[in-house]
Every structure is written in structure tokens, then in C-alpha cells.
Amino acid sequence: MIHRRVNSAVTPSIPSASGWRTCAADRHRFLRTLAVMVVALLVPFASGALAKTQEVGLAELFPDERQARTIVVINKVLERFHYRDFELTDAFAEQVIDNYFEDLDPGRLFFLKRDVDRFARSAPRLDDDVAKGKLDTAFDVFRVYRMRVDARIDHALSLLQEPFDFSRDESYLFNREEADWATTEVELNEVWRKRVKNDYLLLKLAGKDDDAIREQLRKRYKGITRRIHQFTPDDVYQAFVNAYARTLEPHTSYMSPSTSENFDISMRLSLEGIGAVLRAENEFTVIQRTIPGGPARQSGQIHAGDRIVGVAQGLDGEMEDVVGWRLQDVVDKIRGPKGSVVRLQTLPKSEAGGGRMREVSLVRNQIKLEDQAAQQFIIDGPENAPSLRVGVIEVPAFYRDFRAESAGKDDFRSTTRDVRKLIKELKADGVDGLIIDLRGNGGGSLTEALELTGLFIEEGPVVQVKDSFGKVEVEVDPDPAVVYTGPLAVLVDRNSASASEIFAGAIQDYGRGIIIGEPTFGKGTVQTLIDLDRYVPGDDTELGRLRLTMAEFYRISGGSTQLKGVEPDIRFELGLQGVDHGERSLENALPWARIRPARYTPASGFDLERLKRRSAERIKGDDGFRMLIAQGRVLSEIEAQDEVSLSERERRAESKRRDEVLKEQKAAFLRARGIEPVDEDADDVDEEALERQQEIIDRILTEEAARILADVIVERRADERPRAAMRD
Structure with missing residues (x-):
């Protein structure tokens, strides 16, 4: 995620509710001022506010005037400022109703088809209702939902009085997102019979006895009813508005006043x-x-x-x-x-x-800043080039201590400052090449993405930002000095996102280094957090906040990082087949797009086909890759599975088969490295040994990246020798 920092002394000018007819230039200045931050929470907030301890009566679940006013303001904000062109139409309203049902009942375990059909008929008027602040449909749906939950949980509790036969050959569809809504109570009863049986079997396989299982499931099911009965009108309203927002785009969401307060607490404690x-x-x-x-x-x-x-x-x-x-x-x-x-x-x-x-x-x-700080180590003598030394800098986040910077401290910590020091250390140690490891780096400060890129290039553009009014601004390397000019590789994976993608994309576009790993996450949008109270000046009523997508990042070559992410020059195939991940897995995600390239001068490229062939040959005989590919295939199989057997014998056999693949491959790899595997199922796990073991596994890809970079270094030196001889 990207954090865009705004000076805390600046208070943006917000147009009032009566001042919607602002000119495009004014709206653009407003959004640029609000381009503040996308908050990367260590612990996220949910769609509902904190659960209350008291039960809320059905008669209390109706919309109030504040909610009616808020939905009008939200609708206007989305129409005027959201990056995606938006108009509240009948078709959009129909999708909102669908998403609301899916959010309340994603497993299709409570509503009947007649409930869905009944409210679908009211969708054509929902757009007009929302525009006027009428929310009756949203609350009507929730009250029906609560009654359906009560009925289903009563039925589930009755099923716990009966015995289960786990020798029968039957299966349970646990992922019911694409299933049809049940048409009758009898049909839904059968779904629940299998659901309760599956819940019981999971606990039985975990070693629990019959009495403990039934007691745990009774508490679980009663807890569902208790929590649904604690939904306040604000919770219901927020659930509906978030279904409304995600119909437009997955990163836009609403926080009610109570959730906003909890959000602030979580940020202080994050x-x-x-x-x-x-x-x-x-x-x-x-x-x-x-x-x-x-x-x-x-x-x-x-x-x-x-x-x-x-x-x-x-x-x-x-x-x-x-x-x-x-x-x-x-x-x-x-x-x-x-x-x-x-x-x-x-x-x-x-x-x-x-x-x-x-x-x-x-x-x-x-979690201290230094614990997330960049770190370095050296890979001495890759097998294909024993005389070379490759430095590796792991960058887990694009961090910047804004508080220390604002306080005027000259020695504040930042990714770029730390990497600059590490590069100097590695150069002093005589490394021949450098790898920047961005695996698992979800992003951070845009400033750091720009400055870090600047360590490896001379002055020039790094990324382009296009706002909701079509205006494009080019963000440039702020420092013309180059800290490292040698051979460079960037290691990425499916969880490298946002600022990581900006850095990797720029290095690739300039031809400055070779990108290695998996296609990245594909998070190329920019969000801002808007306080809705500012749209109704002079009113003390709290309306909550809206997280709004207001811009998109584009590479200097013109293509967006959105959806597609950054495609590596050399891709590691790790057995994860058919698994949607990252932005590509999100419904209503903004599409990939292209704008005009920025002006920049790329360097000459690499002989990628030769590098790919050599890497593929090495990987075939590498026991580490063999383990990772085997694990990837098993995990892909699990990801693709929507249905499980309710036969105890089959479930145990399936679990044993997968467990053997995962553990045997891992143990074989570790023993080949002279390490005895840690028993992760032991009562007293040696956590330090387990951490060291995981570090060795994490370096499988790093070591092959070092071998690829070594191929680049050897080829370049071979090319340089004839040219040097000709000059002599």
C-alpha cells in the first residue's frame, strides 16, 4: 500500500453540501490536497463496528435521519471524486442488492430464494431511494436475515442431538459462493445437516471426544445468534453502504462514527x-x-x-x-x-x-521500526561462478519515520537511508552484484519508492499518477546522485505490492536491473480517507469517514501496475496453478489500462532467453525447488477444492496424503542441507530452530536469483574484455 503524506498544518478546503458545482480545477486541487495515505493496518477493521454486549431489538433496526443524510453525501462524493466514472442507475442498484445478500450470507446458508427474489424486485427503485436518503430496503433485508439466522441456528442445535454416521459416502460443498439459493426449507435443512456434520468431523479429526465436540458446536452456533442480535442500526447501515461501495470498486469503503473511533484506536495500537x-x-x-x-x-x-x-x-x-x-x-x-x-x-x-x-x-x-528495517547478507561463490560475491538486501517495507522527520531530527530512519548504508557496506566487502529482495513487501511510503529508485538511476521519472479528472503528474527521482551502478536484480513475489511494484516497474523500464520471481500483487490504485462531517459544515452530527479510490499509478512506460502487477523478466513457476491472487482475485477491481509513456532513456536489455534456459536447467535438479513446487501443487489443490468428503476414512486418508507430500519433501530438502527437521506438531516446539529452518527455505529463491545475476555478470565481463582489447 502507498502512504502519501500531508503536512498536518494543512486543512483542505472541502466544498459544502450546497457547493457541488465546483470547477474541475478546484476539484483537482482538492483531491491533490487530500492525497494523503492508504493505511497499512497490522490488524484490520471489519465491516461492522465493535459488537455490543446487549441485544438489540428488531423494533430498533430502522434507519435514522443521520444515516439518510450520510448516504446522500456519500453518493455525491462517489459521483464527483471517485476514480471510476460512476452513476447511480437501476443496473448498479441491482448489483448492490446482490452484493448485500452475499455480504450478509456468503455461504448461502440462511436466505431462501424467495427472499432474494422478493428484494430483487425492489432494486429498480433503490437508486432513487438512495439518492433521496431512503434506506428502508437495506433494513428490511437485515431484519429478514436475522429471523432466518434464528431459524437456522435452532435447526442446527437440534441436529446436535442426533448421531452422525461418518462411514457414509457423501460430500459437503463448503464453498457455496456460487451455489444456488435454496428454494425450500427442506433443501436448506439438508445443507445444514451436512454443514453440522462437517463441523463435527473437523473437531473429531482434531482428536476431541463426542461430549466436547457437541458442547463446542452448541457454543459456536449460539454465538452466531448472539452476535447477529447485537447488530445496531449503525452496523446494519455500514454493512449496506460497504456492499454499495464495493459494487463500485473493492478498495472503497465506509466507516461509521463508532467504527471510525475504533479505527483510530487500532491505529494507535497497531x-x-x-x-x-x-x-x-x-x-x-x-x-x-x-x-x-x-x-x-x-x-x-x-x-x-x-x-x-x-x-x-x-x-x-x-x-x-x-x-x-x-x-x-x-x-x-x-x-x-x-x-x-x-x-x-x-x-x-x-x-x-x-x-x-x-x-x-x-x-x-x-513491532519496532528496526525489526522491519532493511538487512543485508552476502552469498559467496554461487555454484555457476565460485569466484563471485553477490550482496542481498532484504527490504520488508517502504518505511519512513515521518514523526521524527516532522520533529526536525536529521537522523530519522527510512528505507532509502538504511539501504544506502547497506550498499556502502556491501561495496566495501567487494560484492560483484546486488539483489534487492522485495518478497512479501506490501508497500509503504511513495516518497521512499521514489528515493530508493533514485539510488540506482540518474535523474528521471519513476512513476506517473493519474487522478479522477484525467490529470497526470509524473513523480521523479528527487536526487540525481547514483549510489550503485553495478549489476542489479530485484526479487519479487505475489505479495510484493504497491510501492514495491513502483520500484520494480521503474527498474525494469529503465533496463537498470533484471526482475526475478512471481508476478506481483497488482495494487495500482491510490486511496484517501475523507471525513464526511466536513461536507455538512455547521452541523455537529457525526457522519463517519469514506475511504475513496481517487488515483491510479502508471509505469513510466505507460502501463498501469493495476491488476497485472509487474511481470518478472525471469519467472519462477512454483506449482501454484489456477490460483487467483492479489488484485486479480477481487471483484470489481479497476482494469489494467495504459497512458502515454513518460520521457526517459532505457539502458540496453539482457539476453533473457539464454538466462531463462540456464535457470530452468538448474531448477530441474534443485531439491529446494522440487520441494517448493510439490508444496505449491498441494496448496493449489487445496485452494481449488470447494467440496470435501464426509467420510472419516476418506478425510483421514486425504489429510495423510497431503501431509506426507509436504513433510517428506521438506524433510528431504533440509536433510540434504545437513539439517534435522523440527517437529512442528510437538508440544514444545523449538521456535529458534524453526525460525532458522524457515530462513534456509526462504533463501532457496534468493540463491537461484544470485546464480541468475552471476550469469549476467559473467556475460558482461566476457563482452567487456574484447572491447577493452580493441581499445588497447
């Missing part, structure tokens, strides 16, 4: 916790990624794709089942003061069809 980015997926809370320097990453036991199924406080607190919880409620359980212990019960990604859970104890901590 660096105190476990250091993990979470997302909601079906009824699970899923680890999206872990943060360098955070307790989750350092434990070596928490990985992207793992599902959190339980949370406990302290060393002996009761483990609470959190399946089916709202994301914000899970976050509240995980978040806590520095130095306190939180225990997570996780279902590893590789155990999607099985049930072997893992309990991990983490000490909440402040």
Missing part, C-alpha cells in the same frame, strides 16, 4: 500485537500475511493461509471458539497490551480437509 494481517473468508479468520519483526512471524508457526479457529488469553485462559465470528470481534480478542500472552488455535492451510489443529502461544509486542 504496532502492539501479534503482527499479522487478517481477513475474513467464509466463516474463518485467515492469516493473510505476517509482519517482519512481529511475534507471529518470529514464532515460525504462523503462516499465510492458516485459519484461526480459537483464541485464549494468558497461559491458562479458556480457548474460545471463534469460527463464525465477525473479523473485528476476533481482532479484539487477539489485540492486547504489550507483554501479555495470547494463545491461538490454528488450522494450518495444508489441513483444509483434515483437522489437525496447532496451538501457538505468542507474547504481544510492539
Whole structure:
């Protein structure tokens, strides 16, 4: 993500509700002033506000005047300032209704088809209603939803009184996003019979006994009802507005006043916790990624794709089942003061069809800037060029200590400053080439992306920014000095996003270095956070905030980084077939586009075909790549799976097969490196050994990138010798 910084002393001029007819130049200046930040939360907020402890009556779930006024303001803001051309039409309103149903009931487990059809008939008037501030349909849908939840949970609890036969040959469609809505109660009852049976089987495979399973599921299902009954009118309103916003584009969202307050709290506390980015997926809370320097990453036991199924406080607190919880409620359980212990019960990604859970104890901590700072090491003598030394600089984020900078401190930390020092150290150590490792780097400061690029090029453009009015501004390298002129490679993966893509794209466009790895995330849009209260001056009513997409990044060659990301010059195929990831996996994402290229002078390129052939030959016999490809295939299989067997025998066999592939390949690789694998399922895991083991695995790709760069260095030196002889 990109953070665009605005001087805190500047207060942007916001047009009032009666002043919509501003000229394009005024609107452009307004948006440029508001081009502040896209906040990269270590712990995200959910679509709802914090759950209340008291039950909200059905008679209270109606819209109020403040919400009516807010939706009018939001609609005007989106029409005037959103990057995507937008008009509230009948067709758009129909999609909003569809998305609202999907957001409330993504598994299609509560609504019946007649409910969906009934409200779909009201969609043609929804655009007019929203324009006038009428929200009756949104609240009518939610009240029906709450009644359907009550009925379904009562049925689920009754199913827990019955025995289950796990020898039957039947399956459960757990991913029901594309399933048809059930047409009858009988049909929905059958869906729930299989759902409850699958929930039971997962816990049985995890080793729980019958009484414990039934008690845990009773608590889980009653918890669903309890949380739905705690939805306030603000929660309902926010859920609807976010369905409305994501119909336009996935990064636009609304925060009610209560959620805005919680957002501010989470920002103040965001660096105190476990250091993990979470997302909601079906009824699970899923680890999206872990943060360098955070307790989750350092434990070596928490990985992207793992599902959190339980949370406990302290060393002996009761483990609470959190399946089916709202994301914000899970976050509240995980978040806590520095130095306190939180225990997570996780279902590893590789155990999607099985049930072997893992309990991990983490000490909440402040994630310090130096823990996320760039670091360097040297790869001595790649196999294909034993005399060479390749320096590697790992850059986990594009950070900049804005607070220290604003305070006038000359020694404030930043990515560029740290990388500059590391380059000097590596040059003093006599490295022949340099790799910048951006794997897992989700972005950060745009200023740092510009300045870091400037370490490797002379003055010139780095990225283009096009706003919602079509105006394009070219962001340039602010410093003409070049710190490193030698052979360069940039290592990226599917989680390299935003500022990482700006840097990698510029290096590729200039021909300054070779890009190696996987296609990047594809996050090429810019968001701003707008306080809606400023649109109604003189009124003390709080309206909340809108996160608005207002610009898009384009490479200096003209193509956007949006959706497609940066395609590496040499691509590592790691067995992840048919898996949508990044921006490409998001509904209503902005399309890739092209504008006029900026003026720049690219260097001569590389003999990519020869480099690719040599790399492919090495990878064929590399035990590390063999392990990664085997893991990728298993994980792709899991990602593609929408249905699971309800036969205990088949589920155990499937889990065993996948486990053997993953563990055997990993163990074979580590033993080939002279390392005894750590037993990750042991009660007392050696976390330091596990972290060292993961570091070795992480360097598989780095080492091949070093060999590729060594090929480049050897070829260039061979080309330079004849030219030098001719000059002599």
C-alpha cells in the first residue's frame, strides 16, 4: 500500500453540501490536497463496528435521519471524486442488492430464494431511494436475515442431538459462493445437516471426544445468534453502504462514527500485537500475511493461509471458539497490551480437509521500526561462478519515520537511508552484484519508492499518477546522485505490492536491473480517507469517514501496475496453478489500462532467453525447488477444492496424503542441507530452530536469483574484455 503524506498544518478546503458545482480545477486541487495515505493496518477493521454486549431489538433496526443524510453525501462524493466514472442507475442498484445478500450470507446458508427474489424486485427503485436518503430496503433485508439466522441456528442445535454416521459416502460443498439459493426449507435443512456434520468431523479429526465436540458446536452456533442480535442500526447501515461501495470498486469503503473511533484506536495500537494481517473468508479468520519483526512471524508457526479457529488469553485462559465470528470481534480478542500472552488455535492451510489443529502461544509486542528495517547478507561463490560475491538486501517495507522527520531530527530512519548504508557496506566487502529482495513487501511510503529508485538511476521519472479528472503528474527521482551502478536484480513475489511494484516497474523500464520471481500483487490504485462531517459544515452530527479510490499509478512506460502487477523478466513457476491472487482475485477491481509513456532513456536489455534456459536447467535438479513446487501443487489443490468428503476414512486418508507430500519433501530438502527437521506438531516446539529452518527455505529463491545475476555478470565481463582489447 502507498502512504502519501500531508503536512498536518494543512486543512483542505472541502466544498459544502450546497457547493457541488465546483470547477474541475478546484476539484483537482482538492483531491491533490487530500492525497494523503492508504493505511497499512497490522490488524484490520471489519465491516461492522465493535459488537455490543446487549441485544438489540428488531423494533430498533430502522434507519435514522443521520444515516439518510450520510448516504446522500456519500453518493455525491462517489459521483464527483471517485476514480471510476460512476452513476447511480437501476443496473448498479441491482448489483448492490446482490452484493448485500452475499455480504450478509456468503455461504448461502440462511436466505431462501424467495427472499432474494422478493428484494430483487425492489432494486429498480433503490437508486432513487438512495439518492433521496431512503434506506428502508437495506433494513428490511437485515431484519429478514436475522429471523432466518434464528431459524437456522435452532435447526442446527437440534441436529446436535442426533448421531452422525461418518462411514457414509457423501460430500459437503463448503464453498457455496456460487451455489444456488435454496428454494425450500427442506433443501436448506439438508445443507445444514451436512454443514453440522462437517463441523463435527473437523473437531473429531482434531482428536476431541463426542461430549466436547457437541458442547463446542452448541457454543459456536449460539454465538452466531448472539452476535447477529447485537447488530445496531449503525452496523446494519455500514454493512449496506460497504456492499454499495464495493459494487463500485473493492478498495472503497465506509466507516461509521463508532467504527471510525475504533479505527483510530487500532491505529494507535497497531504496532502492539501479534503482527499479522487478517481477513475474513467464509466463516474463518485467515492469516493473510505476517509482519517482519512481529511475534507471529518470529514464532515460525504462523503462516499465510492458516485459519484461526480459537483464541485464549494468558497461559491458562479458556480457548474460545471463534469460527463464525465477525473479523473485528476476533481482532479484539487477539489485540492486547504489550507483554501479555495470547494463545491461538490454528488450522494450518495444508489441513483444509483434515483437522489437525496447532496451538501457538505468542507474547504481544510492539513491532519496532528496526525489526522491519532493511538487512543485508552476502552469498559467496554461487555454484555457476565460485569466484563471485553477490550482496542481498532484504527490504520488508517502504518505511519512513515521518514523526521524527516532522520533529526536525536529521537522523530519522527510512528505507532509502538504511539501504544506502547497506550498499556502502556491501561495496566495501567487494560484492560483484546486488539483489534487492522485495518478497512479501506490501508497500509503504511513495516518497521512499521514489528515493530508493533514485539510488540506482540518474535523474528521471519513476512513476506517473493519474487522478479522477484525467490529470497526470509524473513523480521523479528527487536526487540525481547514483549510489550503485553495478549489476542489479530485484526479487519479487505475489505479495510484493504497491510501492514495491513502483520500484520494480521503474527498474525494469529503465533496463537498470533484471526482475526475478512471481508476478506481483497488482495494487495500482491510490486511496484517501475523507471525513464526511466536513461536507455538512455547521452541523455537529457525526457522519463517519469514506475511504475513496481517487488515483491510479502508471509505469513510466505507460502501463498501469493495476491488476497485472509487474511481470518478472525471469519467472519462477512454483506449482501454484489456477490460483487467483492479489488484485486479480477481487471483484470489481479497476482494469489494467495504459497512458502515454513518460520521457526517459532505457539502458540496453539482457539476453533473457539464454538466462531463462540456464535457470530452468538448474531448477530441474534443485531439491529446494522440487520441494517448493510439490508444496505449491498441494496448496493449489487445496485452494481449488470447494467440496470435501464426509467420510472419516476418506478425510483421514486425504489429510495423510497431503501431509506426507509436504513433510517428506521438506524433510528431504533440509536433510540434504545437513539439517534435522523440527517437529512442528510437538508440544514444545523449538521456535529458534524453526525460525532458522524457515530462513534456509526462504533463501532457496534468493540463491537461484544470485546464480541468475552471476550469469549476467559473467556475460558482461566476457563482452567487456574484447572491447577493452580493441581499445588497447
